[in-house]
Amino acid sequence: MKELQTGWPQNIKKTKPREWVLSVFENAQKPLSAMDICSQVEKNGGSVWLSTVYRILELFVEKGLVIKTTVMNSDMAVYELNRYQHKHYAVCMSCHKIVTMKNCPMEKFVPKLEDDDFHVMGHNLEVYGYCRKCSTK
Amino acid sequence: MKELQTGWPQNIKKTKPREWVLSVFENAQKPLSAMDICSQVEKNGGSVWLSTVYRILELFVEKGLVIKTTVMNSDMAVYELNRYQHKHYAVCMSCHKIVTMKNCPMEKFVPKLEDDDFHVMGHNLEVYGYCRKCSTK
DNA sequence: ATTACTGCAAAGCATTTGCAGACTG
DNA sequence: CAGTCTGCAAATGCTTTGCAGTAAT
Numbered sequence: 001m002k003e004l005q006t007g008w009p010q011n012i013k014k015t016k017p018r019e020w021v022l023s024v025f026e027n028a029q030k031p032l033s034a035m036d037i038c039s040q041v042e043k044n045g046g047s048v049w050l051s052t053v054y055r056i057l058e059l060f061v062e063k064g065l066v067i068k069t070t071v072m073n074s075d076m077a078v079y080e081l082n083r084y085q086h087k088h089y090a091v092c093m094s095c096h097k098i099v100t101m102k103n104c105p106m107e108k109f110v111p112k113l114e115d116d117d118f119h120v121m122g123h124n125l126e127v128y129g130y131c132r133k134c135s136t137k
Numbered sequence: 138m139k140e141l142q143t144g145w146p147q148n149i150k151k152t153k154p155r156e157w158v159l160s161v162f163e164n165a166q167k168p169l170s171a172m173d174i175c176s177q178v179e180k181n182g183g184s185v186w187l188s189t190v191y192r193i194l195e196l197f198v199e200k201g202l203v204i205k206t207t208v209m210n211s212d213m214a215v216y217e218l219n220r221y222q223h224k225h226y227a228v229c230m231s232c233h234k235i236v237t238m239k240n241c242p243m244e245k246f247v248p249k250l251e252d253d254d255f256h257v258m259g260h261n262l263e264v265y266g267y268c269r270k271c272s273t274k
Numbered sequence: 275a276t277t278a279c280t281g282c283a284a285a286g287c288a289t290t291t292g293c294a295g296a297c298t299g
Numbered sequence: 300c301a302g303t304c305t306g307c308a309a310a311t312g313c314t315t316t317g318c319a320g321t322a323a324t
Contacts, residue, residue, distance in 0.1 A: 070207045102249040109242035117269035124263045132254035
């Protein structure tokens, strides 16, 4: 049973750096950049090079384990575990704080696309505005 | 009357490069990258340096004239006119074709955020999947 | 033993910045 | 004329790639 929760994903060779990266994701409360992951791994006592992190992320994305997105007006890519439950965020335009959204507008929504045969696989949504602190400043 | 449609936005000094960039946006059918804009300006007989385009884009975004987004798994930023009517796109995961979405799920949706005082200003939405051609390949 | 993965260095590329001359109002 | 904007060059910073040694099955 325990294996089901923390079990290593199939089709992915187990190595120290990959274990570290995955464990960082499992403890993360928000999407992480490659650098975030790198420094978090080191904070946990491991050691990985940035380029290795990028290769691991590429692999994880390819295997559907992780989702790659970008946060508003930031050129940096961020990654998060694909928990197969939608999760969206609001980003403060002023301080770039990230606030979790608890619901998802796509649940009961069918997009009307110009290509009628477009096969929708998923979506990214991001709300932007001003957080409590910044809107009262 | 004509001025209302093609009138130059207030608070923005009029220069050739800016006029060219704006006109490119007005004739664009999809979000454009800085390079797209640059080459489009040249195609129209103008001439701008890329760094100038970036500075113009930054200004336009700041003035609320243009919106900056990123398209799936591409590290390149794209920009489009803020037409004050939502417009969203679906992106083909295989050929990266962009398909316009005619409706918007946020119209009748109130996001539940962890920060109750978050002041929502707008949103980005992107749907991904496979277009007609790629899903039958 | 074979194949794949990582550390490391160096390259790539979109974007930003500095500066002097040119242009706008 | 004063202040801003642009052309151009060079720097920055995220991400990718090449290669040789190391680790996994």
